[in-house]
Amino acid sequence: MWDAVRHGDDYRQNRDVAVVVSSTDCQRLMRSDVEEFQRFCNRISETVKMCGMTEETLDKVLLGQD
Numbered sequence: 001m002w003d004a005v006r007h008g009d010d011y012r013q014n015r016d017v018a019v020v021v022s023s024t025d026c027q028r029l030m031r032s033d034v035e036e037f038q039r040f041c042n043r044i045s046e047t048v049k050m051c052g053m054t055e056e057t058l059d060k061v062l063l064g065q066d
Helices: 002-006 023-050 055-062
Strands: none
Touching: none
16 A cells, blocks of 8 residues: 555545654655755746846836836
8 A cells, every 4th residue: 555655546435644754854744845945945936037037127016006
């Protein structure tokens, strides 16, 4: 069953399930998610800079003054 879950097969049969994860693994997963989100933000930032967006332009967009 564990292998099936790891590969995405659904054995829940419309029931809630519990997952036990060590605190070390949990911290690693959370750190990984934060690092991946930061990489995503950095990629987007570089893309919009290349398209000419500045902090001033972003402020106007966020304030609905575009």
